[in-house]
Amino acid sequence: MTLVKSLLVILLSSVLVNNYVLSRFLGICPFLGASKKFDQASGMGISVTIVMLIATAVTWPIQTFILDRFELGYLQTIVFILVIAALVQMIEIVLGKISPSLHKSLGVYLPLITTNCAVLGVTINNITDGYNFLESMVSSLGVGLGFMLAMILFSGIRSRIEESKIPTPFKGLASTLIAASFISLAFFGFAGIIDNLFS
Amino acid sequence: MFIPILTAFLVVVAVGLVASILLSLVSRYFGVEKDHREAELRAILPGVNCGACGFKGCDDYAKALANGTAKPNLCTPGAAAVAEELAQYLGVEPEVPKDVVAFVHCNGNCEVAKLDYQYDGIHSCSAANAMYGGQFLCKFGCLGFGDCANACPNDAICIDDGIAHVDTSRCLGCGICAAACPKKIITMVPQEARTVVMCRNHDKGADARKACANACIGCHKCEKNCPVGAIKVQNNLAIIDYEICTYCGKCAEVCPTHCIKEVYFPDLGEKA
The missing domain is CATH 3.30.70.20 (Alpha-Beta Plaits)
Structure with missing residues (x-):
């Protein structure tokens, strides 16, 4: 029971409280770049979630069984970047073979994720937070879902912004950034909720 | 003093090597062959991605041309010259659009x-x-x-x-x-x-x-x-x-x- 509870806490807190985009400001580039339309945003969100899960499944063992064993913790960043880049490329190739339709819908976003700092961030944070393998996977799932939530919310807001009359100095990126900061502020309201939810 | 540098170097090289071997294996066994005509048709198109042909940009039009689902005279920016070249490549009669x-x-x-x-x-x-x-x-x-x-x-x-x-x-x-x-x-x-x-x-x-x-x-x-x-x-x-x-x-x-x-x-x- 305590295991389920602790996993739930990790999941919910990484979706809401520690939302990577809105509280930790990782992955801002796709958040601003690919959030113009709903289907684009959800496609990017799903791809990032999948890549985060697979990246964690690979990098956690590498950290624990190779880097930690040989006391090479300082190589974490460079090795993770290398592994994630290769991994995403591999996923793209395999996906093209196994499911061309999924490859077509995710195709554009996969190469973008290769250099996404949110993916690198979640794998490294899982290690720093001292999670075991199961906890790491749950945390990655939560972060991915949180990313998707932020993308979808923001795509809705952006389509509203696009149709409204905005004073010229605020047009385009300015209004987008202001809107993003407002959602970020709103998400800070979740701080403390999760701990009290289960106590 | 050189030992830690050497270990770090070797570890990164090893990880990179393993990743590249895996990648090439994957692309060998899972890779999908791209239609080479697609790239060549794409090279003929002007590449302005205007969408006048009714497809999502030149890449999409080239794909449709390679599949045989599109006519070669749909590119307005390219006009007669491109239509002719496309038709020639595909081996069909050119229907030349007017400028x-x-x-x-x-x-x-x-x-x-x-x-x-x-x-x-x-x-x-x-x-x-x-x-x-x-x-x-x-x-x-x-x-x-x-x-x-x-x-x-x-x-x-x-x-x-x-x-x-x-x-x-x-x-x-x-x-x-x-x-x-x-x-x-x-x-x-x-x-x-x-x-x-x-x-x-x-x-x-x-x-x-x-x-x-x-x-x-x-x-x-x-x-x-x-x-x-x-x-x-x-x-x-x-x-x-x-x-x-x-x-x-x-x-x-x-x-x-x-x-x-x-x-x-x-x-x-x-x-x-």
Whole structure:
């Protein structure tokens, strides 16, 4: 029971409280770049979630069984970047073979994720937070879902912004950034909720 | 001292090596062969991604061409040369499209077009058009908010003196502006055309004249003077049939409101 509870806490807190985009400001580039339309945003969100899960499944063992064993913790960043880049490329190739339709819908976003700092961030944070393998996977799932939530919310807001009359100095990126900061502020309201939810 | 550096070096190299071996294995066994014709067809296309062919950019059109689901004459920016090259590559008969340019059929500039009301809404033609057909008394003319200019993939349209103007040397002939115009006053005319009707007003002569001094009043003078019968007045508006027109310029000479104008579209430059 305590295991389920602790996993739930990790999941919910990484979706809401520690939302990577809105509280930790990782992955801002796709958040601003690919959030113009709903289907684009959800496609990017799903791809990032999948890549985060697979990246964690690979990098956690590498950290624990190779880097930690040989006391090479300082190589974490460079090795993770290398592994994630290769991994995403591999996923793209395999996906093209196994499911061309999924490859077509995710195709554009996969190469973008290769250099996404949110993916690198979640794998490294899982290690720093001292999670075991199961906890790491749950945390990655939560972060991915949180990313998707932020993308979808923001795509809705952006389509509203696009149709409204905005004073010229605020047009385009300015209004987008202001809107993003407002959602970020709103998400800070979740701080403390999760701990009290289960106590 | 060199041992830690060496270990770090070796570990990174090993990880990279393993990753690259895995990648090449995966691409060997899972890789999907791309149609090489696709890339070669794509190389023939101009690559402006205007979407005039009806596909999502040149890549998509090349794919459709390779699949045999699209005709080779759909690329307007590439015009005859590209259509021929594509047809040759695919081994089919070329159906050569004519060079066309976009033309704005309105001369209701700030000086002559009378205002109906003061429009303060969104800076967009389609929005203004929704408000009683726009701010001008003439409900057929250019609104001048530049929906066409925004739609143009090659920045060939600018708004000057209240009406849209097409820079023919930059026009790709894709027709996107014609679709974007809520008044439908932009049409694609042959590049070799020498006379154009600068009006789209279907009102009766007196009403049209009241709304705009440059309007076509439907006087039939051009129709009577045309030696080949290429110009017809329909619904109080002169319309030139470019299939018949010989570009003699008679109609422009006799037009009392000078709404038929002689023009010269320069040879279209490099379209790339």
